[in-house]
Amino acid sequence: MSETQWIRSSYSDKQGGNCVEWAPGLVPDVGVVPVRDSKDTGLAALAFTPAAWTAFVDGVKRAGR
Template sequence: MTKTHGPRPDEWVKSTYSDGHGGQCIEWAPKHAAATGEVLVRDSKTPGGPHLTLSPQSFAGLVAFAKAHG
């Protein structure tokens, strides 16, 4: 599910799997995940844009994919 609202800007954290050179920049909102069980993920290059709402299992799959292909 894609939404355009979410946590405050200071609650997003850049993934350690982001390359830091303007490329694959992914952020997530850990406080929101801890409070709701929903893991929010967005493109850090468009912070005002939409974000994905993932289940913890889907997020774990995304992290496993990043580890395998990063």
């Protein structure tokens, strides 16, 4: 997955705190949403079902209002 394009969450701050990245390009190939800590990309990525990831993102959006 190191060659994969990772996208940093817009909720992550620019000072290095709360940094989360995901790799949307892998979802069609592997059927899961890979998520990792962008501060330590050598750690294993977590894998969520698309439904679980969507629920999480929707919850974050609601909490930010």
